[in-house]
Amino acid sequence: MGTFFRKLAGFIFFFSKKIKHFLWKRIYDRLANTYEYFDWAFMNYGFDYDNKSNEPPLSDEDEEYRYCIQLYHHTVEKLAVQDKTVLEVGSGRGGGTSYIARYLNPKKITGIDYSKNAITLCNRIHNEHNLEFVEGDASDLPMEDDSQDVVINVESSHCYPSIPQFLSEVKRVLKPGGLFAWTDVCPTEAVDDYEEAFNTCGMKTIDYYQITDNVLRALDADKINEVKNEIISKSTPFYLKGIIKDFSGLKDTAIYNTLRNGRTKYYFRILQNG
Numbered sequence: 001m002g003t004f005f006r007k008l009a010g011f012i013f014f015f016s017k018k019i020k021h022f023l024w025k026r027i028y029d030r031l032a033n034t035y036e037y038f039d040w041a042f043m044n045y046g047f048d049y050d051n052k053s054n055e056p057p058l059s060d061e062d063e064e065y066r067y068c069i070q071l072y073h074h075t076v077e078k079l080a081v082q083d084k085t086v087l088e089v090g091s092g093r094g095g096g097t098s099y100i101a102r103y104l105n106p107k108k109i110t111g112i113d114y115s116k117n118a119i120t121l122c123n124r125i126h127n128e129h130n131l132e133f134v135e136g137d138a139s140d141l142p143m144e145d146d147s148q149d150v151v152i153n154v155e156s157s158h159c160y161p162s163i164p165q166f167l168s169e170v171k172r173v174l175k176p177g178g179l180f181a182w183t184d185v186c187p188t189e190a191v192d193d194y195e196e197a198f199n200t201c202g203m204k205t206i207d208y209y210q211i212t213d214n215v216l217r218a219l220d221a222d223k224i225n226e227v228k229n230e231i232i233s234k235s236t237p238f239y240l241k242g243i244i245k246d247f248s249g250l251k252d253t254a255i256y257n258t259l260r261n262g263r264t265k266y267y268f269r270i271l272q273n274g
């Protein structure tokens, strides 16, 4: 029965856009209420630098989340966000938005997520002066035109029903010359669609490469995965357990295995608004 649910869920997540949008929202809302922030401040797979000398220094408190923080650090490190206005779309539990606010000194960073519960959680937990969280959808961003110097998007776009619509919203809210950094998993059968969307969105790709190996090394090394496994087993309703495990990146689960066997890859891309 568990396998049936997982196969059905896999079909729904990858192929039915509207259902995917609705179900992910329910799942992320549920996750925001189910797990304590400090058990699980991030919801990404992490990043391991090839060269350890590139790792950012972290406080003892943040050290626990090193790999997940490094996925953020790698995403923004070439964007010089100091004193800039930054928007994160799909900010989740706010760990990455808070890292940027505390360590990289943007003028202001806004985290947007369509999970109302995640936004409530973030507003309760984070109170840096240059940070805010707002409920909103990637396909209709609640931001003014030409208002942001930088937009980032970390492991969230695979949930969106339309990548072209999302990219047109990013372009709308970015100032001319503004930068957009995107990083996410992508199954090989979707690569051409993503490529077309990025190439026709009116922003110019200025950097683009795969980070699958860095992500896999992080998934293998991150001690937080043991905690994740325990939390999922303890606090997830039975009908969601399989699919949450598959997307958690835990060893020998679906997404982990497709990253290992090359059927899914993890990409990083920077675009500039023309």
Ligand SMILES: C[S@@+](CC[C@H](N)C(=O)[O-])C[C@H]1O[C@@H](n2cnc3c(N)ncnc32)[C@H](O)[C@@H]1O
Pocket (backbone or CB within 6 Å): 024, 025, 028, 041, 042, 043, 044, 089, 090, 091, 092, 093, 094, 095, 096, 112, 113, 114, 115, 118, 136, 137, 138, 139, 154, 155, 156, 159, 160
């Ligand atoms: C895998 S989590 C990553 C969260 C965060 N970026 C991190 O790395 O910890 C994906 C996030 O994208 C959000 N999301 C999915 N679809 C969205 C949409 N259409 N609009 C805004 N947020 C969305 C989810 O609610 C979830 O918080």
